[in-house]
Amino acid sequence: MGDSTLPQQPEVDALVFDWGGVMTVSVPEFVGAWIHAEAIDRDVYGRIMREWLSRDALPDNPVFRLETGELTVPEFERLLAAELITTTGAAIDGNGLLKRMFGGATPDPAMVELVRKARACGLHTALLSNSWGEGYPKDLLLELFDTVVISGRIGLRKPDERIYHHTLELIGVPAGRAVFFDDAPINVEAAQAVGMHALRHTGAESTRAHLATLGVNL
Numbered sequence: 001m002g003d004s005t006l007p008q009q010p011e012v013d014a015l016v017f018d019w020g021g022v023m024t025v026s027v028p029e030f031v032g033a034w035i036h037a038e039a040i041d042r043d044v045y046g047r048i049m050r051e052w053l054s055r056d057a058l059p060d061n062p063v064f065r066l067e068t069g070e071l072t073v074p075e076f077e078r079l080l081a082a083e084l085i086t087t088t089g090a091a092i093d094g095n096g097l098l099k100r101m102f103g104g105a106t107p108d109p110a111m112v113e114l115v116r117k118a119r120a121c122g123l124h125t126a127l128l129s130n131s132w133g134e135g136y137p138k139d140l141l142l143e144l145f146d147t148v149v150i151s152g153r154i155g156l157r158k159p160d161e162r163i164y165h166h167t168l169e170l171i172g173v174p175a176g177r178a179v180f181f182d183d184a185p186i187n188v189e190a191a192q193a194v195g196m197h198a199l200r201h202t203g204a205e206s207t208r209a210h211l212a213t214l215g216v217n218l
Helices: 027-038 041-052 061-065 073-083 097-101 109-120 140-143 161-171 187-191 204-213
Strands: 014-017 124-129 147-150 178-184 197-200
Touching: 014 109, 014 161, 027 041, 027 097, 041 061, 041 073, 061 073, 073 097, 073 204, 109 124, 109 140, 109 204, 124 140, 124 161, 124 178, 178 187, 178 204, 187 197, 197 204
Parallel strands: 014 124, 014 178, 124 147, 178 197
Antiparallel strands: none
């Protein structure tokens, strides 16, 4: 993967990463495993997520309220369980639903190594995550990130431009000196709109390649 030195002056001072689907295995991978394990009707799940997560989603929908801390995890789990159906006709247990859904959201070793190298190089590393509960590996976050911004803790969520400004203020760099990676295009576009370098994450290798274009060679 090359050495962890910065032979040229990088164009950015801070690297900002989403959690689910960026620092972890892909969302389709871990959600798909849960859907299969619990025989969730995939079409129904997809319709609900489009209604609650698309660009046209109503601002008071359950996902938005969960991510800003207005809904507790148990409240959200009850709402989601009430909407889902199984292909077997079995009832869906709302208790612990999110823990089961995110059970396969394991850290991506390649991304962990990338962020570890970046921090060792002296770059500021930050996490900017819309939270579905607090199932983050605390020790790993402490190891990898100088700054941690989690939506439910501050009442703001991506793609609200205020959460990007808040993150930049905590980091202490102007927008043009930070790069942001997310797997959701709407969140990438919002970061670009506030002046950050921002790119959609599809895998560790492409993210590493994008960083190289900014003078960050890891």
